């Protein structure tokens with residue numbers, strides 16, 4: 001029961017609770033007040049009746065005293081007959097001192113048998129009368145006054161002597177009806193007061209419940225709308241007001257936390273979709289946007305151009321000018337690209353120096369090419385990086401959706417392949433993707449995979465092409481030339497696989513192997529032949545850039561024991577120009593080891609010859625294109641003569657490569673060229689064959 005009440009109270013509304021509280025309090029107070037009032041009123045009525053009866057008994061006692069003295073019952077009755085006017089008196093008895101009846105008065109409307117003395121008969125003794133009198137006296141105690149009759153017993157005295165007793169019986173009906181009307185009035189007042197209390201409680205409870213309900217409504221609104229900027233209007237500064245303050249402070253805190261969370265989410269969103277360096281969309285966002293554009297283009301039958309842009313020689317900038325400058329360059333490239341692209345185009349940075357662009361609603365291939373040209377033009381103006389003017393170019397590949405592919409991966413791969421072709425064709429160019437490129441690309445990927453295993457599988461070997469003294473005709477050295485004997489594809493020339501090795505990084509291991517093998521072979525010739533010949537090894541641009549060429553050479557010399565002056569390194573002009581400062585340091589380090597350095601393919605690359613006296617160079621190898629044409633073109637002859645003269649003035653030796661005819665040999669000899677290399681005097685051959693030639697020279 002108690003639990004049910006407690007559960008009801010816990011679950012009932014605060015309005016009802018407050019009303020119950022007020023009603024209960026008011027009800028208890030009213031009931032207690034009414035009860036006190038009724039009890040007091042009843043007591044007043046009874047005590048008034050008692051007093052009245054006591055004084056009536058006293059008067060009657062005095063009036064009948066003489067009648068008792070003179071033993072005149074009739075006179076006593078006459079006196080008592082005056083009671084007929086008092087309707088509430090139903091009987092009066094004058095008793096003698098032994099309690100027997102001296103005289104009696106019984107109202108006409110009363111049955112005598114209902115009165116206690118009348119139940120005695122003639123044979124009753126005075127003791128019986130005394131017993132009834134005692135009983136009446138006992139019942140006249142106020143506690144028993146609410147019975148049918150009310151009685152009063154008083155002594156009859158004369159000169160201080162008790163000569164008898166007077167007993168009065170009064171009817172209680174009138175008294176009871178007075179009491180009843182008092183109780184009814186009290187109940188009426190109680191009901192009215194309860195009604196008033198109810199009405200009052202309905203209004204009073206709102207003082208507490210309304211602000212709480214308002215707060216509850218605001219809470220619900222906040223919870224439904226998730227609008228934490230809402231505030232509850234504080235009704236006052238009592239405890240409920242403080243509750244409002246607490247609630248509003250909590251909302252304020254949630255709002256501030258939400259703001260921080262939103263900012264963090266936006267930041268994360270930004271990180272997830274934008275490149276932090278350039279602020280361009282990243283791969284994820286690019287994919288997303290391109291997919292949407294592809295869906296739209298399919299419905300509207302439009303073309304999309306997907307462009308892959310890669311900076312040429314960006315790694316050199318990073319290596320020589322530092323990563324900070326590289327980052328600056330990427331930022332500036334990104335800004336320039338955004339300037340030339342339309343709002344509906346997207347440019348993204350995939351990472352490193354690779355950018356992708358897609359342009360929607362392309363009318364034709366021609367339009368995509370114009371766009372690529374615009375991008376190439378962006379690189380004509382030098383970039384100003386930390387006060388330095390830097391020239392850089394880029395290579396671009398273009399592919400079209402849906403003509404060339406229908407998935408993002410295919411399109412990006414195609415654009416990458418086309419870009420690779422632009423690079424392979426000399427860089428600073430754009431190429432449109434075609435299906436043949438794909439085949440070449442897959443072949444390239446397959447070759448690269450095979451190349452990684454070629455060394456371990458002993459598929460690589462060296463050939464040696466002899467170099468001859470132009471005047472004596474004696475062999476003075478050899479150039480080590482790598483060959484790849486592919487198990488399925490046959491002999492693969494270095495011109496085909498060296499660029500792949502450079503691209504994949506495999507060139508590092510290959511160069512180490514070539515150096516070691518060539519030095520080892522040269523050491524054998526050095527020890528076995530009476531003619532000391534040098535060995536020339538081609539150094540790739542990659543090895544020069546990696547700055548580990550001096551260490552590699554030092555290891556090879558140490559490992560094989562070849563005297564350093566018998567090792568020559570051949571480098572191309574472009575390798576030196578592109579790396580300038582860095583190349584100068586590396587060449588100086590190499591030179592310190594005691595080796596010689598030759599510039600390969602001289603005359604094809606750069607017009608500036610200033611680098612010649614800055615670098616520690618020993619020889620120039622005139623490019624075979626000049627040698628081939630020197631007997632047919634005066635200008636080529638003039639170039640060859642000029643190169644030889646310049647080299648001599650710089651105290652450099654001159655090697656002529658690609659000498660195929662006697663006429664070329666004669667012209668070179670006449671021009672003062674010291675060393676001859678070419679098919680005329682010796683093709684690339686095996687080490688054994690060189691050994692035989694050396695032996696032949698000795699005999």
Ligand SMILES: Nc1nc2c(ncn2[C@@H]2O[C@H](COP(=O)(O)O[C@H]3[C@@H](O)[C@H](n4cnc5c(=O)[nH]c(N)nc54)O[C@@H]3COP(=O)(O)O)[C@@H](O)[C@H]2O)c(=O)[nH]1
Nearest residue numbers: 481482493494495514538539540600657658659660678679
């Ligand atoms: N980084 C490395 N590069 C290397 C290595 N081995 C070779 N190479 C480079 O590959 C390019 C092609 O070389 P290859 O196919 O070996 O051709 C060489 C000669 O066979 C060819 N040659 C020599 N004489 C003649 C001639 O009279 N006619 C003619 N048509 N060709 C001739 O020239 C190539 C050597 O040229 P060069 O190096 O400029 O002296 C080539 O660029 C090699 O450098 C290697 O191990 N590492």
